[in-house]
Amino acid sequence: xxxxxxxxxxxxxxxxxxxxxxxxxxxxxxxxxxxxxxxxxxxxxxxxxxxxxxxxxxxxxxxxxxxxxxxxxxxxxxxxxxxxxxxxxxxxxxxxxxxxxxxxxxxxxxxxxxxxxxxxxxxxxxxxxxxxxxxxxxxxxxxxxxxxxxxxxxxxxxxxxxxxxxxxxxxxxxxxxxxxxxxxxxxxxxxxxxxxxxxxxxxxxxxxxxxxxxxxxxxxxxxxxxxxxxxxxxxxxxxxxxxxxxxxxxxxxxxxxxxxxxxxxxxxxxxxxxxxxxxxxxxxxxxxxxxxxxxxxxxxxxxxxxxxxxxxxxxxxxxxxxxxxxxxxxxxxxxxxxxxxxxxxxxxxxxxxxxxxxxxxxxxxxxxxxxxxxxxxxxxxxxxxxxxxxxxxxxxxxxxxxxxxxxxxxxxxxxxxxxxxxxxxxxxxxxxxxxxxxxxxxxxxxxxxxxxxxxxxxxxxxxxxx
Numbered sequence: 001x002x003x004x005x006x007x008x009x010x011x012x013x014x015x016x017x018x019x020x021x022x023x024x025x026x027x028x029x030x031x032x033x034x035x036x037x038x039x040x041x042x043x044x045x046x047x048x049x050x051x052x053x054x055x056x057x058x059x060x061x062x063x064x065x066x067x068x069x070x071x072x073x074x075x076x077x078x079x080x081x082x083x084x085x086x087x088x089x090x091x092x093x094x095x096x097x098x099x100x101x102x103x104x105x106x107x108x109x110x111x112x113x114x115x116x117x118x119x120x121x122x123x124x125x126x127x128x129x130x131x132x133x134x135x136x137x138x139x140x141x142x143x144x145x146x147x148x149x150x151x152x153x154x155x156x157x158x159x160x161x162x163x164x165x166x167x168x169x170x171x172x173x174x175x176x177x178x179x180x181x182x183x184x185x186x187x188x189x190x191x192x193x194x195x196x197x198x199x200x201x202x203x204x205x206x207x208x209x210x211x212x213x214x215x216x217x218x219x220x221x222x223x224x225x226x227x228x229x230x231x232x233x234x235x236x237x238x239x240x241x242x243x244x245x246x247x248x249x250x251x252x253x254x255x256x257x258x259x260x261x262x263x264x265x266x267x268x269x270x271x272x273x274x275x276x277x278x279x280x281x282x283x284x285x286x287x288x289x290x291x292x293x294x295x296x297x298x299x300x301x302x303x304x305x306x307x308x309x310x311x312x313x314x315x316x317x318x319x320x321x322x323x324x325x326x327x328x329x330x331x332x333x334x335x336x337x338x339x340x341x342x343x344x345x346x347x348x349x350x351x352x353x354x355x356x357x358x359x360x361x362x363x364x365x366x367x368x369x370x371x372x373x374x375x376x377x378x379x380x381x382x383x384x385x386x387x388x389x390x391x392x393x394x395x396x397x398x399x400x401x402x403x404x405x406x407x408x409x410x411x412x413x414x415x416x417x418x419x420x421x422x423x424x425x426x427x428x429x430x431x432x433x434x435x436x437x438x439x440x441x442x443x444x445x446x447x448x449x450x451x452x453x454x455x456x457x458x459x460x461x462x463x464x465x466x
Contacts, residue, residue, distance in 0.1 A: 266307060279315045353406075354406070402446060413440050418432045
């Protein structure tokens with residue numbers, strides 16, 4: 001079943017109610033072969049009772065990240081093509097796979113029809129993951145259906161099957177352990193009630209008891225695996241801070257300046273080798289600063305000091321965090337501070353869309369008093385959405401979503417009764433109640449879908465794989 005939004009078809013990450021029907025994506029069998037372990041090799045998928053390969057057209061680290069997560073193999077290290085691990089045999093099942101990198105399984109990605117390709121086996125795609133799979137502790141862990149790998153529904157791997165965690169007694173101490181195990185930043189939220197969508201398959205854990213000091217969730221006490229009194233409406237989630245903080249310094253405002261990233265508790269710069277507008281766009285999006293209008297190098301905003309953390313950054317421009325872009329290993333550069341990269345973003349007025357398929361769709365959030373908050377859907381219409389799309393450089397609005405269609409946000413709710421004419425350049429120019437004054441709850445969070453989604457680097461056509 002396809003979920004129709006004007007001009008698009010969207011794949012659905014996990015079961016969700018659509019027009020009265022509960023849609024459950026079908027898990028796909030995936031394996032890596034010819035590698036040094038179960039966590040590296042040529043990717044093969046199982047369909048119609050036959051294993052087949054994946055073409056490397058458009059294959060990148062975001063696609064590999066999903067495979068590594070699905071196999072419980074940590075994070076993606078590389079996504080080689082050109083049959084790096086040898087040529088497979090017929091059939092070639094998938095071509096032009098398009099994942100965001102946060103999906104829980106490759107079936108949740110943008111996929112062409114099975115067997116529809118123009119490839120040969122010398123184009124077989126491969127994956128190298130960071131971890132070696134093992135039956136020993138710590139239990140494999142992942143966060144799915146969130147805006148990045150550090151936020152989403154908690155899932156654990158047991159008996160080679162992913163399942164969820166019940167939210168009974170779930171809290172910030174548990175979230176600390178999850179964020180630590182995933183090498184994300186500190187937690188900011190530990191929601192229950194399936195905040196990132198209902199899971200499927202087993203519910204593995206209930207009444208988990210963590211002190212917050214454990215290095216892995218498996219070190220916490222729990223009643224017997226698989227024994228519970230819960231349903232998937234009680235699935236636990238976690239929101240961690242991004243492991244790679246970004247700031248712009250020495251510019252006229254926080255949305256323009258020299259790019260600095262935080263690594264090993266120390267701020268350092270980014271080399272301008274191959275630095276371009278796509279890289280700059282990712283920085284602007286991560287900071288909630290609209291779109292990039294310049295990507296100067298050669299220490300345009302002054303030379304930094306300390307380490308140069310990143311070099312040869314290669315973003316597609318659609319990532320929501322610089323940490324998700326390809327780059328040389330951290331700290332490995334041949335640069336000096338006269339080559340420090342910079343960014344100038346379009347608008348310091350803070351607006352972003354989250355939980356959508358790209359930065360051009362999702363729940364509307366605005367930054368006020370250095371805190372992100374949501375917008376109530378009272379009076380929310382296409383004129384208001386049009387202003388958001390224009391401010392983000394995302395083209396024309398095609399949908400003004402209401403009723404938390406892109407998930408419920410977190411406190412605060414900053415704006416209510418927004419009333420734009422549709423011609424304003426920024427949401428801050430529209431009439432609205434005073435900041436923070438509302439009679440809403442997060443079930444009324446407003447969302448937006450912009451036509452800008454149609455012009456991203458990869459095709460947006462998506463199908464529910466049922």
